[in-house]
Amino acid sequence: MLKSKEMERIIVVGPKNREEDTVEAIHSLELIHILDFKEPDEDFQLGQPLTKASEISRNLVKLRSISNTLQVKEEKVEKEEEIVGKEITGKILTLELNINEEDRSKKDVEELLTDTKNQLETLKPFASLGLPFELYHGYRNLAVFVGVVSKNTNDIDKVTAEYELVTHESTIALFVPIKQKEKVESYLSEKNFTQLEIPEETGEPKEKVKTLEMQQEKLEKKYSEIQERLTKLREKHAGFILETEDYLSVEIEKAEAPLRFATTEHSFIIDGWIPKENFDDVNNRLAEIGDLYVGCVESDTKEAPVLLDNPKPSRPFEFLIHLFSTPSYKELDPTFIVSMIFPVFFGFMIGDAGYGVVMIGLGYLLWKKMKTIPELQDIGLILVMGGIFALIFGLFIFGEAFAIPFQTPIHTELPGGGSWSAYLGISIPIHTVIHKLEPLGVIDLLLLSLVGALVHLGIGYMFGIANEIKHNKKHAIAKLGWLIILFGLFLQLMFMAQGTPVGGFFINKVFFFLPMAGIAISGMIILYVSLACIIVGIVMFIPAEGGMAVMEIIGLTANILSYTRLAGIAVAKGAVATAFNVMLLPLLFSGNIGFIIMGAVFIFLAHAMVLILGALASGIQTIRLNYVEFFLKFYKGTGSIFKPFGKRKVNT
Amino acid sequence: MIALSVAIIMVGTGLAAAWAEKVVGGAAVGAMAEKPELFGKGLTMMVLPETIVIFGFAMAFLLMSKMSEIGGP
Known part of the structure; x- marks a missing residue:
């Protein structure tokens, strides 16, 4: 209870042709903490991944890119039937073909759309001014200013008498003789003038804008069509994608496990820790494979990994311990004491029967509904235990619920003189001690x-x-x-x-x-x-x-x-x-x-x-x-x- | 007089704790961004200055009980 589980260091040695079976076996056992082999020398080398590893990882990469394109989200889908290893590659390839095509056209349309939008953005001010594009270029004696100002330009007469000014809201087009250019420039900068680039176009800006707007509409329609097709694809294949991704992640983990082993030309060695009590389980399961040597090694337990061993009610508190730091193998595990003290302190601070009951309810709900998130479930259980103590303190020490005492306190000068007994009209025999x-x-x-x-x-x-x-x-x-x-x-x-x-x-x-x-x-x-x-x-x-x-x-x-x-x-x-x-x-x-x-x-x-x-x-x-x-x-x-x-x- | 002292205690300790926590909290969040597993230690450091305000609170209540003994502020 106060000690973590006793660990034992084991090694498994076997011929290479048993490697795959062994990996399969220890994967299903879930009992061996493998120590990575890190120092290859002349006698021992790092292991090679199993032959199927490259195919699996290729499939996994493809699948993840598909899942990314389709934006498949975890929670939405129901799981499909069991998948079989061999079909996966084919299925992924077809899916990839389908989706790549859609994805490419989606990207093309997106590009065109931004392009059109940018063009529209530059042309719109000119359309509002209403002058054909030809009028903006080709002057020898005139300076042209087109842009946006933030202040009124009615007082331009003060600067120059010779000018032509066209305005629409804050957009202006100003034509002045070239010799007055500098004077006008400084005048305009007072008006916070921002210059617009004049496009190399001809004809009426309004018509150009109209064509571009039509183009934009078309592209948007096309875009939403593609999006719809992608959504359909997502709905159809999400189950398969998620299921396969899960399956392949497990497979790749298995296929790459030999990278953590030491190997010689014909054999492999797995070095790791197991809980001492499970040695027989491991030994028996590996004996089924045959040709394997399984043995314990004397080793300093200082470095051993830690598996906390606590009675069930204390287990929710383990995460609080890990959050601080995992205890080392040789020191006492404080989880049990924390699990005894935490609810008492928590309950003392809340100290209210009403809140206690609500907390028990909320904690129970968290525990019941959050099956997928174990951490939240733990918090739920902690809340229940804290709530129980809040209830106890609330009933027997503070004698109140929702900050209203059960019996009117003797010291009536206190604020909130009411009590549950007075409100409900029945005397509740619970007295406030403190x-x-x-x-x-x-x-x-x-x-x-x-x-x-x-x-x-x-x-x-x-x-x-x-x-x-x-x-x-x-x-x-x-x-x-x-x-x-x-x-x-x-x-x-x-x-x-x-x-x-x-x-x-x-x-x-x-x-x-x-x-x-x-x-x-x-x-x-x-x-x-x-x-x-x-x-x-x-x-x-x-x-x-x-x-x-x-x-x-x-x-x-x-x-x-x-x-x-x-x-x-x-x-x-x-x-x-x-x-x-x-x-x-x-x-x-x-x-x-x-x-x-x-x-x-x-x-x-x-x-x-x-x-x-x-x-x-x-x-x-x-x-x-x-x-x-x-x-x-x-x-x-x-x-x-x-x-x-x-x-x-x-x-x- | 006592009431005033109590007010000064609470304000002073509150401000001191807040200022200290601001400093520590900033550093802790920075460290956590680098190493998320420091959360536990960060939280520990973070709440250390709170002790100041707790002392203030305890003193304040001791003074207030003195006040009720004497009978009025």
Whole structure:
């Protein structure tokens, strides 16, 4: 549970004529993590791909280009019947012929179309001016300006008296004597003039535009016809394409597997890791092929790939671990602890029966509907577990649903004085133990968070001890020292808060056997026991970590206080939800149908928002507490994931 | 006075955390673009400064409870 699966290094040796069968066998087993052979020498060379590899990869390339041209998308199609290897090449060739032709004409039409559009773009301003093209060229004494201006050109008289100006909206054509060219140029640049190129054409621009427009229309029609034909082809063949692509990807993986083997002239050697418990399965399956040698090799397990081994309810949390870093083969796998702590912290922050129920529902939906995306399914399950704890905390500690308490709180000065019992007219026997919005309640929550810190960090240090004890006793003792300091700090914090229910509980009920005396330092009483713990701890970690590590005690205090975020999020979320209730609930009791409907809609939206933001914030903060405060106490995580040959990400 | 201190604490720590996260977040996204597998570590670095605001929050509540003990701001 806390260890990853035990691995064993095996080698498989056989003659070349058994290579294909062997690849087939280990592919179907999905149990061997092949180690690539990397250093060829005189005796051993890299393997060659199987002979069928080149044909398969050719087909695959063609198929992918077809699939690209047709823009086949995964989700739309239903799978067709099983495909047979031999027919594939022929089918792909016919398909390729059909599609290439269409594709080529599609590209031609596209090119023509852009061409026509560009031409139209340049001619349109001239068409709007209405002058035939001949008028723009061939002057010896006239300068011609055609272009677009952004300011009015009515005041051209100021610059020159001799001119001919034709305008249409912002397009202008201006003819002036050549000797005034420069003057006019500077005038025009004030008007933000952009010159248009005059095309080498003759005749009426309007007619040209008309012909081009007709041409464009024709081309567009042709284009949509081709598009339609391509769509038909897609609908007809998408199933085949996807199915075959899947099939060929598997085949190519198999055919190219020998590239990862070491070979001699007549034999091949596969080197890899398998889970120890599966050795017999592998051995038996390979024995069926015959002529193969299968054996275990003594090897340093430091480099072994890691296959996490957790009970089923903890498995959804494995992805959180991999997201941080896969544990190395020799260290403890924290998944189980994360799976115990995560829902509790998450539930504590949400702490509302109503939200809990909604989360259980949403999580279940995710898990049920997202069969194709395992990661989302995992998140669904995590949500369900978090929701269950939110429900528990909501019922037994906070006594509220959707931020409305079941019973009216005693402190009536609190905002949102209503309760479920008052609204529904029946007394629900669930009482609020801690109220999130009372100062005293908040202090209790802060202290409960610190209890979480003690438990969580304590487990972290214990893991650290377990990890270190095998190879470095000194470091293990240092971790134990830190654990003792943690306890000392916790005791001191509880002592300082002994006037509150939580603090009092720990000081008077749990640690009653410890002497509660201390020295006063600047008005603060520091317990002798805490002081002793800290000193003992320092003595224990100095041999391994040095004197400077004393500063880290402040870091540990910061780590402990960091858990107060649990209380922080719980209060903030509760406050926002209560604020919405105070604003919107009166609408429901206003008696006006319109207001009631509006209120219901707004309340729904508001709570949906609080729920989503709350789940996000709680999720991220819980992950952080695990990644930063917890993991940094013991976790190194430099392992590589166990990737058996043949296992595919998406199952078809 | 206490109420004012609480407000200053929350504003100050909030701004500090936001500024720190801006710096770290930018760098983290940059690193992730290069190496997507750094997501976990990036997120860890990213949320570190948040501790500042949590401390601020804890202090603020301790002060507020003092306020209710004394009875009024």
